[in-house]
Amino acid sequence: xxxxxxxxxxxxxxxxxxxxxxxxxxxxxxxxxxxxxxxxxxxxxxxxxxxxxxxxxxxxxxxxxxxxxxxxxxxxxxxxxxxxxxxxxxxxxx
Amino acid sequence: xxxxxxxxxxxxxxxxxxxxxxxxxxxxxxxxxxxxxxxxxxxxxxxxxxxxxxxxxxxxxxxxxxxxxxxxxxxxxxxxxxxxxxxxxxxxxxxxxxxxxxxxxxxxxxxxxxxxxxxxxxxxxxxxxxxxxxxxxxxxxxxxxxxxxxxxxxxxxxxxxxxxxxxxxxxxxxxxxxxxxxxxxxxxxxxxxxxxxxxxxxxxxxxxxxxxxxxxxxxxxxxxxxxxxxxxxxxxxxxxxxxxxxxxxxxxxxxxxxxxxxxxxxxxxxxxxxxxxxxxxxxxxxxxxxxxxxxxxxxxxxxxxxxxxxxxxxxxxxxxxxxxxxxxxxxxxxxxxxxxxxxxxxxxxxxxxxxxxxxxxxxxxxxxxxxxxxxxxxxxxxxxxxxxxxxxxxxxxxxxxxxxxxxxxxxxxxxxxxxxxxxxxxxxxxxxxxxxxxxxxxxxxxxxxxxxxxxxxxxxxxxxxxxxxxxxxxxxxxxxxxxxxxxxxxxxxxxxxxxxxxxxxxxxxxxxxxxxxxxxxxxxxxxxxxxxxxxx
Ligand code: HEM
Ligand SMILES: [Cu+2]
Numbered sequence: 001x002x003x004x005x006x007x008x009x010x011x012x013x014x015x016x017x018x019x020x021x022x023x024x025x026x027x028x029x030x031x032x033x034x035x036x037x038x039x040x041x042x043x044x045x046x047x048x049x050x051x052x053x054x055x056x057x058x059x060x061x062x063x064x065x066x067x068x069x070x071x072x073x074x075x076x077x078x079x080x081x082x083x084x085x086x087x088x089x090x091x092x093x094x
Numbered sequence: 095x096x097x098x099x100x101x102x103x104x105x106x107x108x109x110x111x112x113x114x115x116x117x118x119x120x121x122x123x124x125x126x127x128x129x130x131x132x133x134x135x136x137x138x139x140x141x142x143x144x145x146x147x148x149x150x151x152x153x154x155x156x157x158x159x160x161x162x163x164x165x166x167x168x169x170x171x172x173x174x175x176x177x178x179x180x181x182x183x184x185x186x187x188x189x190x191x192x193x194x195x196x197x198x199x200x201x202x203x204x205x206x207x208x209x210x211x212x213x214x215x216x217x218x219x220x221x222x223x224x225x226x227x228x229x230x231x232x233x234x235x236x237x238x239x240x241x242x243x244x245x246x247x248x249x250x251x252x253x254x255x256x257x258x259x260x261x262x263x264x265x266x267x268x269x270x271x272x273x274x275x276x277x278x279x280x281x282x283x284x285x286x287x288x289x290x291x292x293x294x295x296x297x298x299x300x301x302x303x304x305x306x307x308x309x310x311x312x313x314x315x316x317x318x319x320x321x322x323x324x325x326x327x328x329x330x331x332x333x334x335x336x337x338x339x340x341x342x343x344x345x346x347x348x349x350x351x352x353x354x355x356x357x358x359x360x361x362x363x364x365x366x367x368x369x370x371x372x373x374x375x376x377x378x379x380x381x382x383x384x385x386x387x388x389x390x391x392x393x394x395x396x397x398x399x400x401x402x403x404x405x406x407x408x409x410x411x412x413x414x415x416x417x418x419x420x421x422x423x424x425x426x427x428x429x430x431x432x433x434x435x436x437x438x439x440x441x442x443x444x445x446x447x448x449x450x451x452x453x454x455x456x457x458x459x460x461x462x463x464x465x466x467x468x469x470x471x472x473x474x475x476x477x478x479x480x481x482x483x484x485x486x487x488x489x490x491x492x493x494x495x496x497x498x499x500x501x502x503x504x505x506x507x508x509x510x511x512x513x514x515x516x517x518x519x520x521x522x523x524x525x526x527x528x529x530x531x532x533x534x535x536x537x538x539x540x541x542x543x544x545x546x547x548x549x550x551x552x553x554x555x556x557x558x559x560x561x562x563x564x565x566x567x568x569x570x571x572x573x574x575x576x577x578x579x580x581x582x583x584x585x586x587x588x589x590x591x592x593x594x595x596x597x598x599x600x601x602x603x604x605x606x607x608x609x610x611x612x613x614x615x616x617x618x619x620x621x622x623x624x625x626x627x628x629x630x
Contacts, residue, residue, distance in 0.1 A: 069281075076309060079396055086397060086415070087345055093409035 007064040017058045024051050038092070045084065049077065104617075106513065106610040124209035125613060130195035131511070132216050137183055137191065138580075140223065144178040145573060147171050152535075152569040155562045158554055168552035169238035170253075174230055176241030177258060181265045182223050184496050185354060188361035189307075190219070190272055192503050193300040195511060197276060199604045200294045202285025202622060204614040207278035215271040222264035229257035240550060242351070245332035245343035249324045256325060259318040266311045266318075269357070273307025276300055287622040294602045294626040295384050299364025302388040306353045306360075310396070314350035317343065341406050348399035356395045358492055360388055362499030363430050366452050369506050370434045371627045372600040373449035374441025378627045380433045387426035394423045404475045413472050420470035427463060431456065446598070447521035451502035454529045458494025462487060465540065480550075483543025486536045494532060501525070504583060509593035513610040516586025524582060527575030534568025602626050 028047050036043055057063040062070060105111075107127045114122055123129060151171050154161050163171070194212065198205055206212050230236040237258040239248040248255050280301045284293070293301075320331045321343070330336025332343045371378045378384065400408060400416030434456060443449070465487045468474045478484065509515050539547075542561035547554055554562065596605040604611075606620050 075393075079309070079393070082397060083349060086400075086412075087349075089415055090341070090345070090400070090408045090412035093411040094407075 007061055009058060009061070013058065017054050020054055021051055041084075052077075104608065105612060106608070107613050108512070108610050110613045122213070124205075124213050126194050126198050126206050126209065126212060127511070127611065129212050129216055130191050130193075133186060133190040133194065133219070136216075136220060136223065137187060140178050140182045142576075142580075144175050144183060145576065147175040147178070149569050149573055151175065152566040154552055155554070156566045157562075158556055158559060160553070163552070165552045166235070166238065169550075170230070170236030172550055173237050173240055173258075177226055177237075177262065179492075180241050180354075181262050182219075182226065184358045184492055185265075185269060186219060186272070187358065187496060188365060188500055188503065189276070189300055189303050189357070190215075191500075192296075192365065192507065193272075193276060193303075193361060196507065196604055197279060197297050197300050198283065199607070199611065199615050200297050200602055200626075201280065201283065202288055202603055202616065202620065203279065203283035204616065205283075206275050207283055208275050211271055211275055215268045215275070218264060218271070219268040222261050222268060225257060225264060226261035229254040229261060232257060242347060243318070243321060244347075245321060245324070245338075245340050246334065248321060249333050256322055259321055263315050263318045266315045269307045270311045273304040273311070276304040277308060280304070285620075285622055291382065291385065292622060292624055292626065293385075295367040295378065295381070295388075296361075296364040298385040299360045299367070299388050302392040303357050303360045306357050306392050306395070310350045310353040310357075313346060314354075317346040317350070320346075341403070341408060344403050344406050345399070348402045349396075352399040352402065353392075353395050355491070356391055358496045360391060362455070362496045363388070363427075365499045365503040365506070366434060366455055367430070368600075368602065369448050369452045369502055370437050371629065372506075372598050373444045373446060373452075374438050375444075375599065375629045376437055376441040376627075377625065377629055378433070379436035379439075380429075381625070381627070383429055384433050387429045390426040391423065394419065394426070398423050401470050401475070404472050405479050417470060417472050421467070424463070424467060424470070431460060431463075445522075447516075447518055447525060448502050448506035448598070450522055450525045451498055451505055454525060455495060455498040455502060457529075458490050458498060458532065462490030462494055465490065478543055480548060481543035482539040482547045482549050485549050486539035486543060489536045489539075494536075498528075501528075501579065506598070507604075508583065508587060509597045510604055510609045510611070512587040512590075513593050513608075514586055514588075514590035515593045515597065516582050516590050520582040521579065524575050524579035527578060528572055531568050531570075531572030531575050535565050535572050536568070538562070538564045538568075601628055 024047055028044065031043055031047070056073060062073060107125055110125075112119055112123070112125075120128055120132060123132070150163070151168065154163050154168055154171075194206070232254045235253045237243075237248075237253045237255045238251060239253075239255060243255065243259060243262075248259075280293075280297060320329075323329045324331050324333060324336070324338070328336060330338040332338040332340050334340060367378060367384055398416055398419045400412055401420045404413055404416075434452075465483070469478065469484070469487060505516070505521055538561040542558045543549075545558065547558045547561070593609045595608050597609075598605070601623070603620065603622075603626075607615060607617075
């Protein structure tokens with residue numbers, strides 16, 4: 001069930017995560033200058049996925065939650081990836 | 095025992111005096127039980143409106159040619175009927191009404207995790223519904239796209255598509271918030287000692303449903319926004335003339351709408367799983383298999399949406415892949431049917447109304463489910479796609495399934511909700527009338543569907559007339575049965591004899607508290623059983 005000890009993250013850690021997120025935001029913009037053809041979407045989603053991981057783990061404290069909740073949230077990412085993948089079974093073979 | 099024991103201090107949630115009086119004490123209530131009733135009244139009203147629209151369509155179809163309405167009116171009617179029934183009746187349906195009322199009680203909580211958010215969801219629901227109904231009366235005419243809003247037609251038709259999709263978008267918010275609320279409730283509000291695998295199976299079903307509501311609904315929300323953006327600003331998402339892809343709309347729409355059929359049916363299965371053990375006085379067969387098959391359905395159900403698109407021009411590989419996955423998702427549904435039947439085996443069966451409705455559910459659900467396999471296989475699907483075979487199939491699943499489960503649930507829980515009993519004999523008669531009406535209405539549609547009667551047509555070739563005629567007669571019988579049931583229920587809820595706390599000798603937590611429950615459900619300590627269904 002719930003973990004009652006609410007975790008307080010240090011400012012230093014939060015600052016570092018912010019820097020990482022900014023880095024990936026620039027990455028999102030700069031990859032658009034390369035022509036990745038059919039991998040454009042994949043790369044954009046990968047970068048967004050990494051950013052999402054950091055936001056969820058640190059800003060939303062998922063890292064300090066119990067295992068069950070972490071697995072559940074992880075499964076959502078897997079599900080999303082599967083849905084995108086399956087959609088492209090149509091688009092790549094049409 | 096009844097609630098006579100502590101009559102003096104005992105105040106039920108219906109009599110409880112809160113901050114407001116009269117109507118306000120309802121529409122501003124944060125008590126999950128009052129909100130459940132609010133949903134029920136709204137949904138029941140929409141259901142009867144929708145059913146009457148359905149009957150109007152049936153009268154149009156009683157003979158070939160124009161009978162009582164113009165083609166465009168018919169197009170509007172099936173769209174409105176579909177939008178009302180899907181977005182305003184069956185998607186909120188069981189989870190907003192019985193989930194709200196009984197999820198907290200069954201897990202030993204005094205309310206949902208976020209009571210105010212719960213009330214807010216109801217208000218959003220009402221707002222969205224008003225908008226949906228309003229779209230019918232605007233100058234541009236009722237939307238004529240069908241409830242699926244397929245592009246590119248929906249991006250070009252002159253009818254009130256924008257209002258209708260906005261309404262569906264808003265209704266989606268209500269669904270998301272309800273799902274979120276229930277997820278947190280199950281994770282955080284379980285009574286001490288109640289682990290996940292001590293929960294009854296209705297909460298399990300609501301829990302699995304809540305995940306779908308939370309994860310799938312945003313997708314249709316975005317899709318409808320894209321549609322609106324395309325109509326208003328000419329952004330080419332779907333219209334090939336603007337460089338868009340109409341099949342993309344179908345992908346996005348069904349990525350939500352297939353899981354949405356599990357939003358409808360999972361809680362229905364949950365209800366049946368509560369009723370069967372109670373009326374057989376037997377431990378439910380395969381508790382864990384049922385609990386986990388709910389989650390399996392919710393998960394795999396996300397990956398089969400393409401079975402609605404076999405004829406849309408999707409790639410060959412996608413077609414066989416979706417067909418394969420569709421057959422896989424049938425397995426956990428079948429597991430449940432086997433479990434219900436095994437639970438009945440050697441039980442001491444008591445044919446009271448809730449159980450009779452549950453039996454009707456199982457029968458109709460099996461017909462709906464097996465015809466679903468015919469649709470899941472690419473080859474046969476192409477033959478019957480967009481014929482009245484489809485109409486028959488989904489009415490068997492949604493109306494025969496979810497609808498009859500709703501009727502079963504109200505007959506099961508009404509004594510708890512209102513503290514009164516209805517007339518059993520009349521309830522059984524109503525069930526039998528509806529069962530006959532239902533099959534007379536929809537079974538012929540399988541037959542004429544295979545023969546080639548297209549769906550969403552207001553006219554047809556003379557060869558289909560016999561089927562349509564029988565079907566319309568069935569519709570009249572069904573509507574008659576519906577009203578007969580409704581009157582019996584209303585009479586029971588208002589003036590029926592007082593119900594004891596546990597009229598069915600049930601073993602789950604709701605039967606351990608007085609009927610109707612008090613504001614906070616549990617005034618006295620209660621026992622959490624390791625197995626919620628420990629009969630004998
Ligand atoms: C008395 C009850 C009902 C009657 C007489 C009825 C009748 C009909 C008819 C005649 C159609 C049009 C078929 C066509 O031309 O393609 C239809 C479509 C439909 N019905 Fe019903 N129906 C009833 C109840 C329900 C219920 C309870 C639900 C859902 C829970 C439902 C959901 C739908 C949907 C989704 C459509 C498809 C709309 C579309 O094609 O866009 N109906 N119904
Ligand atoms: Cu489907």
